[in-house]
Amino acid sequence: MADKIYQLPYDDEIDKDIAVWLKELPRARKAELVRNAIRFYLQASNGDGVITVNTSPGLSTNKQDNPKEEIKKQRPKGLPKDGSF
Numbered sequence: 001m002a003d004k005i006y007q008l009p010y011d012d013e014i015d016k017d018i019a020v021w022l023k024e025l026p027r028a029r030k031a032e033l034v035r036n037a038i039r040f041y042l043q044a045s046n047g048d049g050v051i052t053v054n055t056s057p058g059l060s061t062n063k064q065d066n067p068k069e070e071i072k073k074q075r076p077k078g079l080p081k082d083g084s085f
Contacts, residue, residue: 012019025033 010018022030022034
């Protein structure tokens with residue numbers, strides 16, 4: 001098995017949060033932590049609702065435990081329907 005290198009370009013202004021995070025990482029563990037962040041994203045976005053990296057006790061990782069309530073938009077009562085105020 002050979003080590004592979006992938007260079008990931010980013011904009012230090014648009015991606016400032018990423019730039020700050022990368023600068024704060026210890027050099028010796030930077031690649032490991034970036035790989036873990038990618039794996040975390042892959043698992044979180046898989047659609048199965050199971051996240052196995054960095055989960056906190058008591059934090060629900062099952063999407064069915066917290067269903068989003070459907071929000072129905074309603075026109076406020078008492079406003080004219082022609083758009084004039």
